[in-house]
Amino acid sequence: MNKIIDLRSDTVTKPSEKMRLAMYRAEVGDDVYGDDPTVNRLEELGAELFGKEAALFVTSGTQGNLLALLTHCRRGDEVIVEANSHIFLYEVGGLSALGGIMPRCIPGDNGFLIPESVENSIRSENVHHPITRLICVENTHNLAGGAVITIEQQNALRQVADNYQLKMHLDGARAFNAAVFLGCPVAEVAQPYDSVQVCLSKGLGAPVGSLLVGKKDFIAQARRYRKMVGGGMRQAGVIAAAGIYALENMVERLADDHHNAKLLAEKVANVKGLGLDMRSVDTNIVYCKVDEDYMSAVELCDKLREKGVLANAMGSDRVRFVTHHDVTTEQCQQAAGIINEIMMADR
Ligand SMILES: *Cc1c(COP(=O)(O)O)cnc(C)c1O
Numbered sequence: 001m002n003k004i005i006d007l008r009s010d011t012v013t014k015p016s017e018k019m020r021l022a023m024y025r026a027e028v029g030d031d032v033y034g035d036d037p038t039v040n041r042l043e044e045l046g047a048e049l050f051g052k053e054a055a056l057f058v059t060s061g062t063q064g065n066l067l068a069l070l071t072h073c074r075r076g077d078e079v080i081v082e083a084n085s086h087i088f089l090y091e092v093g094g095l096s097a098l099g100g101i102m103p104r105c106i107p108g109d110n111g112f113l114i115p116e117s118v119e120n121s122i123r124s125e126n127v128h129h130p131i132t133r134l135i136c137v138e139n140t141h142n143l144a145g146g147a148v149i150t151i152e153q154q155n156a157l158r159q160v161a162d163n164y165q166l167k168m169h170l171d172g173a174r175a176f177n178a179a180v181f182l183g184c185p186v187a188e189v190a191q192p193y194d195s196v197q198v199c200l201s202k203g204l205g206a207p208v209g210s211l212l213v214g215k216k217d218f219i220a221q222a223r224r225y226r227k228m229v230g231g232g233m234r235q236a237g238v239i240a241a242a243g244i245y246a247l248e249n250m251v252e253r254l255a256d257d258h259h260n261a262k263l264l265a266e267k268v269a270n271v272k273g274l275g276l277d278m279r280s281v282d283t284n285i286v287y288c289k290v291d292e293d294y295m296s297a298v299e300l301c302d303k304l305r306e307k308g309v310l311a312n313a314m315g316s317d318r319v320r321f322v323t324h325h326d327v328t329t330e331q332c333q334q335a336a337g338i339i340n341e342i343m344m345a346d347r
Contacts, residue, residue, distance in 0.1 A: 005331045006310045007264075010174075010257070010284060010324035013205040019245045026241035030234050031057075032227070038237030042244050046211040049247060050196055051187030054219035056212045057240055059231050061086075061173045064197035064212040066094045066229065067222040068169045069134070072195070075100030077133040080118055080166075082108040084143040087136055087171055098229070102130055110280070111141025112149050115156045122164050135161055138171040139178045139189065143314075146174065146261075146285030148181045151188060158192035170196040173210075177203060177283040180254045194218065203254050203284060204246035205325045208239045253325065257284040260323040260332040267336035273343045286321040287314070294343060303342045309335045 006012050015023065029035030039057050046055035058064045065087050073079060079095065081088045083105040087095065095101040106117050113135070123129040135157060139149040161168045170193040172178070179186040190196045195214035200206035212222055226232060233239075265281040265288075268274055273294035280287065290297050297313035304311055312320045323332060 003331075004308050004310060005327055005335050007321040007323065007327060007335060008310045008312045009322050010202040013203070013325045015205065015207050015242055016325075018249075019205065019242050022241045022245040023238050026237040028235035028237035031236045032232045032234060036235065036237045036240065038244070039240040042240040042247075043211070045244060045247055046198075047213055049186055050190040050198070050211075050213040051185075052190065052196070052213040053216045054214065056219050056222050056226060057233075057236060057243065058197075058210050058212055058226060059208065059233070060201070061171070061197055061199045061210045062091045062094065063226070063229065063231050064210040065091060065136075065169070065171055066098065067212055067225045067231075068195045068197060068214075069095045069101055069136075070099045070225045071218055071222045072167045072169060073099060073101045073133045074131075076102070076130050078102045078104050078123060078130040079134045079136060080104050080106060080113070080121060080132065081136045082106060082111060082113050082138060082141070084108070084111065084141075085136065085138045085171065086142050086173065087138070089143070104132070108141075108144075111138060111144030111147045112153050113137065113157060115160045118157065119160050119164075122160075122166070132164070132166060134167045134169055136169045136171060137193070138173075140174040140181075140283050140285075142173070142285070145280040145287045146177065146283035147280065148178045148282045151182065151184070154189070154192045167194045168192060169194065172196045173199040174202060174283065176251050177254050177258070180251065181258065181283050186251075200243040200246050203257055203324055204250045206239070206242040206246040209243050211243070250325070254284070256329075257323040257325070258282075260284075260327065260329055261286050261321075263329065264321060264323065264332045264336050267333065268339055271340050271343050274339070284323045286323075287318050288321075290317050290319060292317055300339075300342065304338065307338045307342070309338050
């Protein structure tokens with residue numbers, strides 16, 4: 001039998017042999033004492049790459065976003081988030097449960113918060129109102145199919161934030177995918193934001209971890225909150241080494257994932273019973289709509305699984321394919337062939 005082609009997510013990537021070797025060799029210490037040289041090096045490297053003063057190694061993207069929200073906001077504050085954002089939909093309501101923070105959801109245009117809508121939702125000074133504190137942006141935008149928000153769009157939002165003295169946080173789980181797509185250093189993507197969360201464990205292929213970057217005093221406070229939520233790790237250099245390896249070796253190759261996603265999308269776009277807008281494929285995520293006259297999204301995923309292809313059903317009629325380091329161009333072509341076969345058989 002052929003090897004399973006796992007297109008569920010870029011989080012399924014496993015550490016390569018070279019990455020594991022870097023982990024094996026990592027010098028370690030107790031990071032809660034600030035003694036882990038490998039964690040310290042990862043945080044310095046992260047801060048430098050993102051053009052910020054400091055960085056904090058955290059357990060996950062969810063934790064990085066939570067710490068940013070806790071640090072920027074006080075209880076009762078309001079945070080502007082895009083209605084389909086990961087922070088709002090997929091982080092277990094942590095901002096409200098743990099931070100007493102209210103999300104204000106604004107539907108975006110393909111994941112992009114429209115500056116006028118943001119402006120219209122900012123609370124005026126009034127004894128009845130919570131205080132609008134923060135705007136959260138997601139780039140690339142997961143549910144919008146890995147859509148990239150451009151530098152100009154980001155700057156337009158920063159302008160609004162400045163006019164109202166709001167902070168800006170980037171959920172940059174896939175910020176490097178955005179940078180590779182835009183052909184710019186990731187620092188340019190990060191530039192308008194007070195803080196950025198980036199995942200090392202997605203397309204970059206590390207087994208665990210994210211970085212939160214920002215100003216020194218912001219990171220110092222986030223470090224206290226990290227301890228509070230149980231994220232103070234000890235000899236974390238073993239996993240930080242994978243993060244360093246990822247930042248040094250796995251960024252440029254994201255272009256291959258984008259190429260493979262395009263290829264897969266192009267092959268699937270013409271399959272009867274599937275709907276796909278090529279313009280929605282910027283980076284490594286491909287969403288396609290399944291015509292309900294053929295089958296449901298779950299049925300398609302079940303049939304794919306029988307033939308060795310894994311994908312995620314998102315709602316009743318959308319299937320998500322994500323390309324990454326552990327699937328080759330040939331496997332993407334093979335997967336497209338299998339998708340075609342299944343849809344044809346159902347005619
Ligand atoms: C995956 C993801 C996260 C959360 O990362 P975890 O490490 O899974 O907690 C946050 N935001 C976006 C946009 C993501 O895709």
